[in-house]
Amino acid sequence: MGITVQQVIFVCLAAIVLGAALFVVTTRNLFRGALMLALAFLGVAGFYVLLDLGLFAVAQVMIYIGAISILIIFSVMLTCGMQAMIPRNAQAGGVAILAALLFVLLALVFGPVRLTLDLTGVPLLSTLFRTETPRVVGDVPWRYNTQAVAETYISDFGRALVDINQFLLPFLLIAFLVDVVLAGAILIARQRKPAEVLAEQQEIAAEEAAEAAALRTAEGAPAMPSTAAATVADH
Amino acid sequence: MRTDFAFVGVMMVTAALLMGVTLIAAALLRPKKPNPAKLETYECGMSTVGDTWVQFRVQYYILALVFVLFDIEALLLFPIAFAFNSLTLFAVANVVLFVLVLLLALIYAWRKGALDWE
Numbered sequence: 285m286g287i288t289v290q291q292v293i294f295v296c297l298a299a300i301v302l303g304a305a306l307f308v309v310t311t312r313n314l315f316r317g318a319l320m321l322a323l324a325f326l327g328v329a330g331f332y333v334l335l336d337l338g339l340f341a342v343a344q345v346m347i348y349i350g351a352i353s354i355l356i357i358f359s360v361m362l363t364c365g366m367q368a369m370i371p372r373n374a375q376a377g378g379v380a381i382l383a384a385l386l387f388v389l390l391a392l393v394f395g396p397v398r399l400t401l402d403l404t405g406v407p408l409l410s411t412l413f414r415t416e417t418p419r420v421v422g423d424v425p426w427r428y429n430t431q432a433v434a435e436t437y438i439s440d441f442g443r444a445l446v447d448i449n450q451f452l453l454p455f456l457l458i459a460f461l462v463d464v465v466l467a468g469a470i471l472i473a474r475q476r477k478p479a480e481v482l483a484e485q486q487e488i489a490a491e492e493a494a495e496a497a498a499l500r501t502a503e504g505a506p507a508m509p510s511t512a513a514a515t516v517a518d519h
Numbered sequence: 520m521r522t523d524f525a526f527v528g529v530m531m532v533t534a535a536l537l538m539g540v541t542l543i544a545a546a547l548l549r550p551k552k553p554n555p556a557k558l559e560t561y562e563c564g565m566s567t568v569g570d571t572w573v574q575f576r577v578q579y580y581i582l583a584l585v586f587v588l589f590d591i592e593a594l595l596l597f598p599i600a601f602a603f604n605s606l607t608l609f610a611v612a613n614v615v616l617f618v619l620v621l622l623l624a625l626i627y628a629w630r631k632g633a634l635d636w637e
Contacts, residue, residue: 347594350590351583358580361575362579362580438598438602439605442598442600442602442603443599443606443610447610455613456620458591459621460620462587466581466624
């Protein structure tokens with residue numbers, strides 16, 4: 285069996301996605317992690333292209349890179365002192381083991397490995413799993429659809445979205461979900477009223493003036509004229 | 520379809536190569552004599568004061584969320600527009616409902632002043 289161009293591209297894309305994803309989970313710099321996450325998303329878009337699903341590749345780029353990554357990068361930039369902070373993760377080892385176990389499980393389920401578990405002789409497990417005959421694990425006879433994607437898959441998808449027997453409910457739920465997310469974000473981070481802002485500014489100015497006064501008394505310097513003090517406070 | 524995207528792939532590889540070759544060639548050819556003044560962030564020739572990392576306004580996040588709203592809307596309406604000739608009236612009514620519900624979020628954001636930039 286010769287190696288096709290698609291296989292080469294697939295391996296390259298998989299290497300990019302895996303490398304970027306590994307960087308995301310191992311880096312201490314959250315901002316670089318967010319940028320690498322965008323690269324991993326781009327690789328997944330490449331997988332969609334290989335599957336002949338151009339619409340989903342564009343969706344991946346538009347939603348995951350254009351919106352989700354930007355949201356993550358914004359939240360990193362919005363968080364005060366994010367760059368100076370070195371995040372530590374005490375659960376890294378446990379999660380790595382869990383991820384490895386999950387990988388083994390997926391490989392068993394999806395891969396061609398066939399395991400036979402003979403629990404008939406084991407005293408406790410045979411009653412627990414009720415096995416009189418050896419059980420076969422793995423090598424699941426998945427039915428692969430090897431047919432090419434229909435040319436009309438975009439309009440098929442569009443019809444399915446608004447078909448009440450298919451995806452109409454999720455389609456409308458997406459709209460409500462986005463509504464709720466936006467309302468919540470606005471509730472938390474909305475622009476305050478001018479009066480509130482003014483009161484806060486006055487509070488800050490008063491604090492700064494008090495600080496400057498304390499500094500002057502500590503240094504024993506002669507009191508500055510009030511206008512000069514105000515200019516200092518403004519800066 | 521795939522051949523169309525091949526052009527995108529060629530473009531991306533070419534862009535990466537252009538940048539990569541330039542940077543690697545520069546790294547190999549240039550003399551390396553670093554000193555503290557050279558390593559400073561360039562800011563119009565002045566020494567920078569304080570941390571470069573400033574906290575951004577939280578309003579950017581809301582604007583990004585409003586962008587997500589229209590992003591999802593555009594993306595989901597696109598395949599429906601593709602199938603527009605074969606849609607039933609019920610389907611079109613549901614599309615209108617979808618747009619109206621999303622419009623509700625925009626109106627809420629507008630009314631709450633989340634779109635005003637001060």
